[in-house]
Amino acid sequence: MKCKICSREAEVSDFCPLHLEAYRNVVEKYAVWEKALGIEWEEYLVQIQKNSLTGEWAKEVVKDIITRESIDVRKN
Numbered sequence: 001m002k003c004k005i006c007s008r009e010a011e012v013s014d015f016c017p018l019h020l021e022a023y024r025n026v027v028e029k030y031a032v033w034e035k036a037l038g039i040e041w042e043e044y045l046v047q048i049q050k051n052s053l054t055g056e057w058a059k060e061v062v063k064d065i066i067t068r069e070s071i072d073v074r075k076n
């Protein structure tokens, strides 16, 4: 199986180890944001994608999630 973002070899999921790590970080960080800000998942994704501090790997993962879940980012 290949990583659906970068086409590197992926063993246990849809992502290669690097994108999987980034994906886990994105999901983990959401728990913190949700607790602190009461932010929705979609809004969170849009915010971290706009954030210049977000790493490139995480941004690619977020872009993939947004595409897959057909989240309408224009309304934000």
Ligand SMILES: [Zn+2]
Residues within 6 Å of the ligand: 003, 004, 005, 006, 007, 008, 015, 016, 017, 018, 019
């Ligand atoms: Zn990858």
